[in-house]
Amino acid sequence: MVEGKGLISIWFFIGVLLLVYGIIILSAGVYHLFHPPAHPVVLANLHAAIWWGAFVLLMGAFYTFRFFPRRNK
Amino acid sequence: MLYASRKDFETNMLAPAALLFQAASGKLISLSPVDIAIIVLYFAMVIGIGFYLKRFSGTGEDFFLAGREMTAWIAGLSFVAANLGSLEMMGWAASAYQYGILATHWYWIGAIPAMLFLGLIMMPFYYISKTHSVPGYLKLRFGEPARALSAITFGFMTVLMSGVNMYAMAIVLKVILGWDINFSVWVSSLTVAVYVVLGGLRSAIFNEVLQFFLIWLGAIVTSVVGLIEAGGWSGMVQRIHANFPAQDYTHLWSGLGSFRSNPMGIHWTGIVFGLGCVISFGYWTTDFLVVQRVLTARDLRSSKMAPIIGAAFKICIPFIVILPGLLGLAVLPEHLVGAAQATGNLHSYNEVLPLMLARYCGPGLLGLGITALIAGFMSGMAGNVSAFTTVWTYDIYRALMNKNATDEHYVKMGRWTTVIGVLVSIGTAYMVMQSASIMDYVQALFSIFIAPLFGTVILGMLWKRTTGPAGFWGLLCGTVSSFSMWLWVKIDPSALRYIALSPYAKTMAEDMYRALWSWLICVIVTVVISLLTKPMLEAELEGLVYGCTKLPSEGHLRLYQRPVFWAGAVAVLFVALNIIFW
Numbered sequence: 316m317v318e319g320k321g322l323i324s325i326w327f328f329i330g331v332l333l334l335v336y337g338i339i340i341l342s343a344g345v346y347h348l349f350h351p352p353a354h355p356v357v358l359a360n361l362h363a364a365i366w367w368g369a370f371v372l373l374m375g376a377f378y379t380f381r382f383f384p385r386r387n388k
Numbered sequence: 389m390l391y392a393s394r395k396d397f398e399t400n401m402l403a404p405a406a407l408l409f410q411a412a413s414g415k416l417i418s419l420s421p422v423d424i425a426i427i428v429l430y431f432a433m434v435i436g437i438g439f440y441l442k443r444f445s446g447t448g449e450d451f452f453l454a455g456r457e458m459t460a461w462i463a464g465l466s467f468v469a470a471n472l473g474s475l476e477m478m479g480w481a482a483s484a485y486q487y488g489i490l491a492t493h494w495y496w497i498g499a500i501p502a503m504l505f506l507g508l509i510m511m512p513f514y515y516i517s518k519t520h521s522v523p524g525y526l527k528l529r530f531g532e533p534a535r536a537l538s539a540i541t542f543g544f545m546t547v548l549m550s551g552v553n554m555y556a557m558a559i560v561l562k563v564i565l566g567w568d569i570n571f572s573v574w575v576s577s578l579t580v581a582v583y584v585v586l587g588g589l590r591s592a593i594f595n596e597v598l599q600f601f602l603i604w605l606g607a608i609v610t611s612v613v614g615l616i617e618a619g620g621w622s623g624m625v626q627r628i629h630a631n632f633p634a635q636d637y638t639h640l641w642s643g644l645g646s647f648r649s650n651p652m653g654i655h656w657t658g659i660v661f662g663l664g665c666v667i668s669f670g671y672w673t674t675d676f677l678v679v680q681r682v683l684t685a686r687d688l689r690s691s692k693m694a695p696i697i698g699a700a701f702k703i704c705i706p707f708i709v710i711l712p713g714l715l716g717l718a719v720l721p722e723h724l725v726g727a728a729q730a731t732g733n734l735h736s737y738n739e740v741l742p743l744m745l746a747r748y749c750g751p752g753l754l755g756l757g758i759t760a761l762i763a764g765f766m767s768g769m770a771g772n773v774s775a776f777t778t779v780w781t782y783d784i785y786r787a788l789m790n791k792n793a794t795d796e797h798y799v800k801m802g803r804w805t806t807v808i809g810v811l812v813s814i815g816t817a818y819m820v821m822q823s824a825s826i827m828d829y830v831q832a833l834f835s836i837f838i839a840p841l842f843g844t845v846i847l848g849m850l851w852k853r854t855t856g857p858a859g860f861w862g863l864l865c866g867t868v869s870s871f872s873m874w875l876w877v878k879i880d881p882s883a884l885r886y887i888a889l890s891p892y893a894k895t896m897a898e899d900m901y902r903a904l905w906s907w908l909i910c911v912i913v914t915v916v917i918s919l920l921t922k923p924m925l926e927a928e929l930e931g932l933v934y935g936c937t938k939l940p941s942e943g944h945l946r947l948y949q950r951p952v953f954w955a956g957a958v959a960v961l962f963v964a965l966n967i968i969f970w
Contacts, residue, residue: 322444323440325462325594332433333601339422339755340426340752343420343751344750355750356747358613358616358748361616363609363748363750364750364751364753367753368752368753371605371756
């Protein structure tokens, strides 16, 4: 998509945001694993923030690396 | 339910939200710093993308059509994301709680056939004609009057839709976060204005693709964890039957044999012919908000594949929108009620998605879920604003007011129109607060403007005998008749029995049948006038009409590269899902 104009791919932007989100959510999940909140959500024992944060992080890392601007030049 | 004044509205609609906020002063609405960081990062990213893309939006082609260089994937995801506005996220989750799985019809029969039809049959004519908009196609096919009528009604509908988006977003942010409605409306709309003014349609599309990812990632957790709590699909169905034994909320078609045997109060003919054949085709094939995304594709094959890719994702969206509503029926300890009854400790249908989010999502995930909602609102709003900007600049301003200005002038006009469009939408958001429930409002808009337009476009594309005057008068008569029927029922609600052909019909049925009748009136008037007027020369119709246009062959492509192959795969999945959930 318009590489000729030097445009950074949208997938790179998505990757960066997801990578940062994944780090934040995974960190929050791990923190609450050791410091459970006073009012836990339903099925808090599943620790959804950990596995979902890890998934988002991996997805973000893949898109960031795959569509990194210098790599595509 | 109509509210007499804004005060009534706030009493009926917003009071429950405030109560929710106050009653759940603990975990439900209190965002942690982690959640706030996620939301702030999102706003920074979308504005950053706008600033980055400003340098790539210097020409009219760049600003209004994103340079016509998008891949099929980008155009297809944007095509779906532009429709994933506030109504999708909040409204249909609420409808799923109110009507059960019947709400899925708006995603399957109310979308998939039309999207495939757009990709396979209509896109070649939109693309080969090189039109910049749907009204622009009407100009090429029927002349200036048809374009003017279509552009003006589209502009009117678009700013109303944008106002609805803002209103719904402000409600959810009020419910979840306790944010002031005015603050929500102004911050989100000005953010959209900034990135669309800077980067034009390319910026809107980039952000829509980003928002599409966030919507999925933020919303899917609720469905997955909810299914675990309910004991899977069968466990959920059992719980719903136990909680609501009087109604069938879990079958798509088996309850549609009578107006009285389903919670929506509709007959299968209304779903198939009104929704499936008219409203959905009207929306997905002629509403410029979504068609504009596909027009940005870089070649004809990409423009045909984009709606098919969109359909593949559209067929999955009930998993993140409808399922949370159904799970609400199964697992929420309280029964939600209509907005008017939601007083005291009762919550309304519209709050089901926020309630489910708060039920399962802790810090971090809650921020992602809220960001998904905000992203949905903003993608819908940006879609409306960018489409309005193009139609105003090219089909109203350039066509009727200033024909010979420079390209630079039109780009400047586009940027100013974006700002003005956002301001008008904000005004509309405040007006919407005087109106009925969100979904009724939008359905009314669809059937008033969209259904007749589909009649005009489809006859224009597929029947070369259709003439210019017939296109204009058919569209006008269809629109006027649709508006008249809507007004008739507003003045005299008992008239619904005549529109929907049953005394047991409810509001949704009225919308379906009104769309069907107005489409039929448009088609009949167009056909009759066409036969009474002089045919157009075939040379004038080249590139615009089936039978007068040489379509590029796809014979050199491998089977899996052909759009028709993937359209067939999506169609098979569509049929299978309808049978499974019959």
